[in-house]
Structure formats: C-alpha cells, structure tokens
Amino acid sequence: MSANPQCEQNPFYENVKHLLAEVKKILNIPDNLFEQLVKPQRVLHVGIRVKMDDGSTRIFNGYRVQHNNARGIFKGGIRFWPDTSMDEVKALATLMTFKCAAVGIPLGGAKGGVEVDTTQLSRGEIQRLARGYIREIAPIVGPEVDVPAPDVRTSPTIMGYMLDEFEKVRGRHAPGVVTGKPECIGGSKVRGIATAQGGVYVFEELKKKFGWGKNLTIAIQGFGNAGSNAADILYRLGYKVVAVSDSKATVINFQGLDIPRLIEHKQKTGSVANFAQAQTLPSDECLKQPVDVLFPSALENVITKDNAHLIKAKIIVELANGPTTMEADKILEQNSILVVPDILANAGGVIVSYFEMVQDSYGFFWDEARVKEELHKIMVRAFEECWNKKEELGVSFRLGAFTLAVERVIEAIEHRGRC
Template sequence: MKSYNSFLVAQQQVEEAARILNLDKATTEFLKWPQREFKFTFPVRMDDGRFEIFHAYRVQYNYARGPAKGGIRFHPDETVDVVRALAAWMTWKTAVVDLPLGGAKGGVVCDPRHLSQKELENIARAYIRASADILGVDKDVPAPDVYTTPQTMAWMLDEFETIVRKHQPGVFTDKPLPIGGTEGRRDATSRGGVISVREACKFLNIEPKTFAIQGFGNAGQRAALLHEELLGGKLIAACDSRGGILNPDGINAKELVTHKLKTGTVLNFPGARHIPSDAVLELDVDVLYPAALENAISEKNAGLIKAKIICELANGPTTPEADLILYHRNIFVLPDILASAGGVTVSYFEMLQNSGGEMWEEATVHARLDKKISNAFQSFSDALREKGVHPRLAAMVVGVARVAEACKIRGWV
C-alpha cells in the first residue's frame, strides 16, 4: 500500500479547502502550519534504578478560536509530522463542531506495553514538568489519546497543580470522575458518531437496518451498543486484529462486547462464522464503522466497498485517493473531523463544568452533545449542497472557513 506522510496529507486538505473558499495566499500558507511546536527531552528513572531518556512533542496548531485542545499519546513510532497532522485535524474538528477552542496534540516516544505502571506515571509527570508553562485553561488543554488513559490525566493534573500551586482541574479533560471528570465521556466519541449517522440517514433517506464494525476496541464496542440502542438495526459483522466474524441474521452487540472483554477477541463468538478482518470492510451493509487504524480504506479496496454510509470513528481511516473513489460511487463518508468529534465536544463540556464548579447529569451531557453534533451536521450538509464537493472536503471547508475568519478578525492575516 502507498505510504503517506500524515502532515503532507493534512496540508493538502487545507490547500483544497482554501481553493474552494478563495482564501488569499497568506491565509492559506498560515493555516498550513502550526503556530507553535515544542520538542522535549527528559530523563526518567526506571524500576531498576537506571535513567532512560525520552523524547516528546507538543504542537499547538492554531488558537485563533480559543485555547488549543488535543490529546497526548504514548507511542513507540511517534514523530513530529504525525503530531502536527493530528493537531491540524483537531483544529478543524473543534471548528466544525463550533467549539470556542483551537487544536493541539502531544506525544511521547515510548512503548507502554513494555513499561510498568510506575514507569508510566514517571513519564507522565516528567512530560508535565517539561511542558507546564505552555499549558493552562486559557492556553492549552490536553486529554488522553493512544495508550494514555484517565489515570494518565490524573497523574498529569496532580503534577501540574503541584507546580502552579493551585487547583485547576480544567487544564486536563477525560479525568476520573472523583477529580473533576464528567458523566457521558466514556462513550462520547461513539455516541457522536452514531448521532451523525442518524442525521446522515435523514439526509439520504436511508434506514440503517444493518451495520458492521471494523475494529472492536473501545470505540467500536460502544458504537455497536449505541447503534442498536439509538437507531435499531442489527450488527452483522465485527473484527479485531485477530480476525472477523459474520452472522447475516444478526449478532447481539451486548453479548459480543461481553465475549470480547472475556476472551480478548471477537473470534469464536457463538453462532457466527470466521472471516478475514479486511472482509468486514467489503460487506453489503447500510452503515460501516471503521474504528481501527488509519488508511484502512485505500485505492486498493475502495472499489469493493458496498456500505451506503461510512462513519469514521478512527482517525484517518480513508486515504485521499479512496475518498474520490467512494464519492464517485455515491458512498457517503462521514469524515472523522465530524464523525469522531463527540469526544472533544464532551471534553469541552467537562471544561465548562470545571470552570463553573458544576456536575451535570449524564442526560444533560447527552442532550447537549446531540444538539452540537446535529448542528454540525447541518453546517456540513449545507456545504455539501453549496460547494458540490466530496464529504471530507465539505467538512474541511466548514472548519477552515471558521478558523480563517477568526484569524482575519484578529488581524493576523
């Protein structure tokens, strides 16, 4: 498969949106690059007493609309270009959902699978000691990402508050509930995706009778449960890294989640037959949820996709070439900067609760998330009609236009 530099793809997307919007050269060039980026190097004491040196990043891509917002990931293959791209996509994502936030991303080059809990805590705290001066409720607000968790945020918050000597829970989101987390955060990304599918079905006049999930991790599991709960229909296939399962008559989502948590895989689920993981992408279903790795749908398999709607719960599951193939085949893609925006939306709600000393009920969080995603879909579908472009470009047009407007109002360009 063709290899992609994520940041070059992100820059290309900005150029395409800018061309549709007729943005001037200076504004376009400004939006193609991060406003600020940081490289950190710090030592961490390991369990055996030796010190190991770690490298880390934080990219604050754009903060014209508000404080930078984005996750911190621990990953062995982290690079500055990946972090730049993810920070860019967070910028457009917060703008598409019309949150008063910018975009950021951070990463530490490490392999959490080979580290103890104490070593992970030491790395988390060292990262904050290195970056504390650039973080804050009015500067930059991190959250968990790949291989980081609410517990990671708890360690980071504690280290930050130790440094600044005051209580500031809103500097980190997706925290554990006892220290300022919010109800409704665990399933927020998937819930936002299912809400966007609901709106797409209304837009396209499609009934979502069948669906399949590629990648049965946290997001995939919750999407399976929520699709059944909110939209009805039946799950007919799912896969993880070890393989896939299919039952055209339907798979009970709750029972499959229980099976996955118990056995570590979807394989050997009663009543379903095994299929290759990749085959899940090519099934004849109304809705397909790619919820695993980037570039899963490429020019090699885009011509074989049969789903009517693709809801991108993963970051970047569709390549630029595949976008065009799917568009010309009338397959409706809900791009990640809309479909997976539920997480950052509820993170924003967490910031609001922290700033006001409030604790909202879960039903309140769900209702406000529904309104935000529904409104975002309306702006997205308006751009689709007006610009006559493929769905990802339509979403980018919405996000880039809002950020460009803020930059111009401020007099930056």
C-alpha cells in the same frame, strides 16, 4: 528509545495538507493567510526520562503541537503509541483546529503524543511516563492555554496522573488542565462514550435525511473505546451490527452480533477472535463486508488506494481520525460511497471535553441527560451546517465540512488582525 525518522513524508500529514490546498482553491485564499492555516504556531519535542522497574533509565520521544488558537485555547488529545511521530501529531493537531471550527465550539487545535508501546510497560512505568510527559510540557499547557485529553492508549486514569503532576509543578489546584479525567476529580459524565455517541447522533441524522429505517447492516472496524461504544450504542438502539474487528481478527454474524457478550469476550480474552456466536476471519476482512454502513474506528490510513475498491458499504462514518487516504477518497467518491468526515463524525469527544472545561471552570456539574442533550444539539446543528455547505458548493461531504471550518478559522484570524 526507538528510531522514528522525521525526514520521511508522513502520508497522513500529506493528506491533511492536500485537503487544505483543495479548500484554498475553492475560497481563493491568499498565500500569506493559507500559511497560517497549514503551519502550526508551536511545536515541542521533548525527551522524557523514565526510571524503569529494573532500575534502568529510558528516554522516550514526546511531542506537543499547538496548531492554531484563533478561535480559542488549544485543545487536543495525547496518544501513547509506538508509531507516533512529529508529523502524525502535526496532522492530528491541524485536524483538531478544523474539527472544533466545523462543529462551532470556541477552541483551537493541538495534539500530543509519546512514542511508546505501553503493552511492554508496567502500570508503574506508565504512570511515571505520564507524569514525566506532563512535566515536560507544563510550561506551554494549562486551563487557559492548552488543555490535553485522552487519545489512543491513554485513559481517564492517565489523565488523573497528569492532573496530579501538573498541580504539583504549578503548586495550585487546576482541574481544568486536562479533560477526560475520572468524574471524582472533575471529569464529565458521558466523556468516555462521547466520540461514539456523537458519531451515532450524526449517523441518525443522515438516516433521517434519506428516510431509512433501522433495517441496516453495520460493520465496525476497530473495537477500542470509540468502536466498542459505538457498537454498544447502536445495538441498544436496535440496529444490526454484523461485523466487528480489532487488530487480531474480524468476527461476523449476519443475523447480528450480541454486542454486550462480544465486549465481555474481548475483556476476558484480549481480542474479538473466536467469539462463539460468530465466524472469525482475518482483521482486514471487516472493511470488505457487504454492509450498508461502515464505521472505521481505529487509526489513520486504513482505507487506501489498495483496498478502497473492495469496500461494499454505501455509507462510511469516520469515527477514527484520518482513516481514509486522499487516493482512497477519490475511489470512494467515484463508487458513490458517501463518507461522513472525521472532523464531523468523531467530534463528540472534543465537544464533551469542552463541556467538561465549562463545568470545571464553574465547579458545577451536569447530569448525564443534560450532557447528552447538549451534545445532540451541537451534533445535529453541525451536521446540517456541513451538509448545507456540501450542497451549496456541490462537493464531497468532507470538502464541504472542511470549507466551512476553514471559513470560520479565517474569520477569527481576520478579526484578530493576524493577516
């Protein structure tokens, strides 16, 4: 079990709290009400005992944070990541509350994580870890309480393990306990690409607003689930993706990358590096390329005060959670770079998770066209509402979206008599 001190301030969590403090000034929120917006309702830290393949036992730190359920049951992913900490999970849970509110779906915010490097574990050890985690948090989750989903380095397969273990613990069928699971056990179509698809829908609405065509150059930082799917969707729509990066390298071809072949190359080699039809550069070079649109699609805090001035893109669409620090945000705004905030741009995942919850509750499942149609409706409406709030207040897109979300959460808190 690695040490991950909780006493140190987490810059990601500080960014989220700072943003809420900015909204507090705009809306003149009283201190007692603001406290409910910042502090989570429940925090759980567990030790997960896992029998390793060599017969030894290891204990992994696991977390579940339930931030606010005024608008609906808690909802949020689970990540298996070596740098996961309680403060990181608090930040992500807080973002989930306001993400759901910003796009107008009736859910609250939660998040979970396990401090682990899954590249060092066997498939059997990962399964035992997943089952151990859901056993530990089982008393506080369930289809009518808190519904987890995949996040960084978790997958539909891992959700399947958790579903199975939860049903063993509870002794009943409960397909709605997690979303993002395989379709054969109650998952929804489109869920695997939902974050990327939602981000592309928002990008296309922005494009319409400015009257742009498809002759735009695009860079995608991060080539995991969200990044690779966004690249693939954009490529098939006829856009020119010219730069892509993962943790090991950036590949560039200003004539346009062949995304299907690049995905195949990454699957075979484990990295985008040395793709035959492109120039290979260090991983951090992706952010600096002279493109029209940048999609940060990996982890938080990748655009900072140290590199924000190097960004040449005109538009940033945040597919990752919290990729931009508050200091970087100010630099980008000063440089007239429009940022489509994470709580709007990457909401496609939780929206289709919401659809999965609806489908599970009725035992009636939609086809791919229906899921995409409903996702498109919500993303377009949310884009317009967040944009209009930004224009009304004369603030950044991020601050406009957060202000709208906070107003909606406060409305629910007041109607419940919690203040």
